[in-house]
Amino acid sequence: MDLSRISETLISGKADELKKMVEEAVNDDVNPSDILNQGLLPGMDAVGQKWKAGDMFMPEVLRCAKAMSSAMDYLRPKLKDDDIGNAGTMVIGTVAGDLHDIGKDLVAMMFEGAGYKVINLGIDQSNENFINAVKEHKPKLLGMSALLTTTMPRMGEVINSLKEAGIRDQVTVIIGGAPVTDDFAKEIGADLYGPNAGTAVGIAREYFQKK
Amino acid sequence: MITIIACASIKPELEHIKAGAKDVQIRYLPQNLHRTPEKLKKMLQNKVNEVKYNDGKLVLGFGLCSNAIIGIKAPQQGMYVPCAHDCITFFLGSREKYNELFRKYPGTYYLTKSWIGDKKDPLGLLENEYTQRVGKEMAEETMRKEIINYDYISFINTLDDDRGKCRERAKENAKFFKKKFIEHKANNDFFGKIVFGPHQKPDFIYIEAYKSVKQQEILKLGGI
Numbered sequence: 001m002d003l004s005r006i007s008e009t010l011i012s013g014k015a016d017e018l019k020k021m022v023e024e025a026v027n028d029d030v031n032p033s034d035i036l037n038q039g040l041l042p043g044m045d046a047v048g049q050k051w052k053a054g055d056m057f058m059p060e061v062l063r064c065a066k067a068m069s070s071a072m073d074y075l076r077p078k079l080k081d082d083d084i085g086n087a088g089t090m091v092i093g094t095v096a097g098d099l100h101d102i103g104k105d106l107v108a109m110m111f112e113g114a115g116y117k118v119i120n121l122g123i124d125q126s127n128e129n130f131i132n133a134v135k136e137h138k139p140k141l142l143g144m145s146a147l148l149t150t151t152m153p154r155m156g157e158v159i160n161s162l163k164e165a166g167i168r169d170q171v172t173v174i175i176g177g178a179p180v181t182d183d184f185a186k187e188i189g190a191d192l193y194g195p196n197a198g199t200a201v202g203i204a205r206e207y208f209q210k211k
Numbered sequence: 212m213i214t215i216i217a218c219a220s221i222k223p224e225l226e227h228i229k230a231g232a233k234d235v236q237i238r239y240l241p242q243n244l245h246r247t248p249e250k251l252k253k254m255l256q257n258k259v260n261e262v263k264y265n266d267g268k269l270v271l272g273f274g275l276c277s278n279a280i281i282g283i284k285a286p287q288q289g290m291y292v293p294c295a296h297d298c299i300t301f302f303l304g305s306r307e308k309y310n311e312l313f314r315k316y317p318g319t320y321y322l323t324k325s326w327i328g329d330k331k332d333p334l335g336l337l338e339n340e341y342t343q344r345v346g347k348e349m350a351e352e353t354m355r356k357e358i359i360n361y362d363y364i365s366f367i368n369t370l371d372d373d374r375g376k377c378r379e380r381a382k383e384n385a386k387f388f389k390k391k392f393i394e395h396k397a398n399n400d401f402f403g404k405i406v407f408g409p410h411q412k413p414d415f416i417y418i419e420a421y422k423s424v425k426q427q428e429i430l431k432l433g434g435i
Contacts, residue, residue, distance in 0.1 A: 013345075054247040059345040059353035099318050099360035123360055124317075149275040149296045150313060153430075178248055179278040184426070 001025045006039030011046050013063035015070045022071045032078040036113060040075075041201055044068055044110060048196025058102070065106055072113045079115070087114060088140030091133045091171075093121030095154035100147035103177060106197035107143060114201040116141070127154070127161045134162065134171050141204060143194075146177040155180075156188030174204060212265075215405060216258050217272025218242050220298050220325045224369050224402045225272060235406055236266070243331045244279070245297065251279035262286050270415075272405050274300055281426045285418040291410040292418060293401070294429050301405070302367045304398025316393065318362040322384065323369055323397075327377045333358055334384050355388065364390045369397035 006025065009018045025035050047064045050056035090111050094104050101123050112118045119137050121129060134142055142162075146152040155175050162168040174192040175185050185193035192207055194200030213235045217225055220242035229235050240258060244251035255273065262269050264287045273280050274295035283292075295301060299321050300309040312319070322332050330339045333354050341350030366381035378394065385392035404414055416428055 052247060052249050054244075054250040057340060057344055058246075058357060059341045059349050062353050062356065063345055063349055097313075097317060101360065102356060147277075149278055149426075178246070179275070181278065181281070184278075187427075 001028055001030055003030070003034065003039035004042075006035065007043035007046060010040060010043030010064055010067055010071070011050075013060060013067050015063075015067035018067045018071050019074055022075055026075070026078055032075055033080070035075060036072075036079070040068060040071060040113065041110065041198060043198070044106075045196065045198025045202070048198040052196060061106075062102070065109065068113070069109060072109070076113075087111075087116045089119065089137050090116045090141040090143055091119045091121065091130070091137055091139040092141075092143035092145070093125035093130060093133075094123040094145045094147075095151050095158065096124055096126050097154065098146050098148055098151035099123050100145070100177075103147070103197065104143070104145035107145070107176065107194065107200050110197045110201050111141070111143075111204075114205070127158050130158045131161050131165050131167075134167055135165070139171055140208075142171045142173045143200075144173070144175045144190075146175075146180065149179045152177065152179055152184065153188075155190065159189050172204070172207065174200060176200060212236075212267030213270060213406070214238070214262055214266040214268070215270045215272050216240070216255065216262070217405070218244070218276070218298060219329065220323070220331075221272055221301055221402065223324050223328075224302070224397075224399065225406060227370055228399060228402045228406045232406070234267075237272070237406075242325060242329055245276040248277035248279035251276060252282065255279065256283055259283060259286060259290065262288075264288055268410070270405055270410060272301075274298060275426065275429060278426060280424050283418075283424045285420055285422055285424075287420050289420050289422075290418050291415045292424055292429065293405065293415055294413060295401070299367075301401045302369055302397050303395065304400040308398065312395065316363050316365065318360055319365045319393075320358055320361045320363065320390070321365050321367055322377075322381045323367050324377050327380045332380065332384050333364075334380070334387055358388055358390070362391060363393050364388070365393045365395055367395045367397050369399070 006021050009021055051061050092108050108118045108120045144155045173190045174194050175190045176194040182193045192203055215237040219239045222239055240254055269290040271292050274297040276297055300306055303309050326332050337350050337354045364385040366378050382392050418424055
């Protein structure tokens with residue numbers, strides 16, 4: 001099966017059709033990991049890019065996310081043990097003062113789909129909550145999100161708190177959100193910048209492969 | 212001569228302040244582009260590039276707006292950029308007021324005359340944009356999700372005309388989405404500064420010819 005068809009169907013947001021296609025691919029003995037990595041994730045990447053370009057509106061993005069979620073519910077049990085949970089743990093949250101969670105939840109879903117055990121802290125999370133979660137769960141990745149220019153500096157403060165707690169080198173930090181840029185990520189000492197939910201997984205994967 | 216490039220979200224207020232001033236020309240970009248900052252950045256740069264040297268002093272009527280203004284390159288005469296996160300600072304008159312309300316009412320969705328008039332309020336988006344694209348059910352689900360964590364819908368009343376109508380629409384939004392309604396009185400001070408100046412620190416930063424806007428300079432100078 002041409003897995004780009006799965007990407008295209010995901011972009012169209014047709015949940016039933018997508019699930020049927022994924023089922024067909026599984027029945028045709030296509031590797032579930034390939035369905036995810038070559039079909040679903042590139043589809044969500046395209047959705048993220050269309051959103052950023054203003055070619056797709058929020059309800060369409062959410063419709064795609066629902067289709068992705070439904071397809072993942074079917075695909076997850078088919079993925080090998082190697083693909084589930086073993087990618088590592090990710091702690092993710094929206095920083096203090098920021099109440100936005102749509103993008104952050106999309107990222108969480110993508111990483112969960114890519115085999116991470118995701119601890120989603122929620123919105124408006126204090127520095128202390130991030131630090132405590134890193135100490136408790138010892139994640140491979142810490143994801144932080146901000147939608148406002150007023151709240152994005154909190155990300156740098158969390159990174160400083162990680163340093164002060166002596167645990168900065170124990171976790172890879174990835175950040176994202178509408179006002180966040182690659183330059184800002186570098187400036188505050190984050191390891192990675194995820195421009196959208198679809199590409200964040202690939203960026204993290206590439207980083208860990210090189211590491 | 213002053214040329215202002217501004218967001219249409221502040222058009223009613225800027226036009227009111229400008230009144231009959233003949234040496235002020237204002238060019239607008241559509242509102243709501245802060246949601247797609249990369250698109251706004253491209254459109255704004257194109258608009259800046261259209262400004263000629265004899266258009267005089269160039270002033271932007273944008274805040275950081277999801278950082279869309281970061282990297283915008285000034286034309287030959289340089290340009291003045293307000294030190295503000297977004298248009299809410301303009302409507303409220305100062306960064307101090309903005310910061311005060313941000314702390315006091317953190318989960319607030321602000322509405323003004325132009326947001327409501329241009330149907331960019333939550334109900335307007337739901338009825339006029341989302342429903343046409345995905346149907347009523349998904350449209351409503353999306354908008355409820357977008358503002359689920361907000362506690363307040365606030366109406367900032369900036370101008371006398373139409374005020375009653377806009378306030379009622381803001382209240383309608385609050386009722387539909389089950390939010391508390393509050394109203395804030397606007398202050399035109401910042402609009403006055405955009406149109407007539409003084410274009411100086413800490414309210415504005417000057418970007419020299421062919422240099423780009425940097426976020427840190429705005430954050431530091433503006434105390435935001």
